[in-house]
Amino acid sequence: MPRLVKLSRLGSGGSMFFLVERLYDILMASTEKSCLREWRRDLLQEVHGDVLEIGAGTGANIEFYPESVTHLVLSEPEKIMRDQLRIKAGRSVLRDITFSSASAEKVEGDDGSFDFVVTTLVCCSVVDLETVLEQIHRVLRPGGSLVFLEHVAAERGSARRRWQDRMTPLWRRLAGNCHFNREIENALCLAGFKISQIKRESMRTSMPLVRPTIRGIAVKICS
Known part of the structure; x- marks a missing residue:
């Protein structure tokens, strides 16, 4: 059940908070092997310049950042995960890596300071998605x-979507504010991004209500 694992750490807490921080990599191993590692590799291969990753967790993306990344900022609010993140960063081919403990709603960085922002399995659990996307737009x-990989709401009217809507209020309390039914693609467009690449695919070996995913690239539109 990978979304419980990922998002208990980013929301307001939850009954499994301390457990998942320590066992995240083990609990996610099957889904990483079945699809996520391939998706991460493909998404990050063209990233370059100054890059910010929000909700970097234990560092699942680090090995896939190419040498064309000149400065990488890894933002992770939870100390236990940030400690694991530092260990993995130490093995990276990148030499200019810094760390931030800021929340997704309070991104550290000057206006227009990054070429890319990366979020992978983060947006479903942030407290205020609109604010997070405003912050990302600001620092780009x-x-x-924005390079994104997120689990999302199923198609409206589908049986899966009905179950997502029914179960989200309970799931949010159990899993650190994780929403089964966030319409993240629509939120990106409303926040001033133009989606230039997108793929929709099932996240294999994960629990059924989190399987619908989107991944791709959203370009900042300047007003």
Whole structure:
């Protein structure tokens, strides 16, 4: 059940908070092997320049950042995960890596300071998605891009979507504010992004209500 694992740490807590921090990599291993590692590799291969990753967790993306990344900022609010993140970062080919403990709603960085922002399995559990996307838009340079991989709401009217809507109020309390039914693609467009690449696919070996995913690139539109 990978979304419980990922998002108990980013929300307001939850009954499994301390457990999942320590066992995250083990609990996610099957889903990483079945699809996530391949998706991460493909998404990050063209990333370059100054990059911010929000909700970096234990560092599942680190090995896939190419040497064209000149400065990488890894933002992770939970100390236990951040400690694991530092260990993995120490094995990276990248030499300029810094760390931040800021929340997703309070991104550290000047306006227009990053070429890319990366979020992977983060947006479903942030407290205020609109604010998070506003912050990402703010710190991106003109024409900069958000690289995203998120689990999302199923198609409206489908049986899966009905179950997502029914179970989200309970799941949020158990799993650190994780929403089964967030319409993240629509939120990106409303926040001033143009989606230039998108793929929709099932997250294999995960629990059924979190299987619908989107991944791709959203470009900052300048007003």
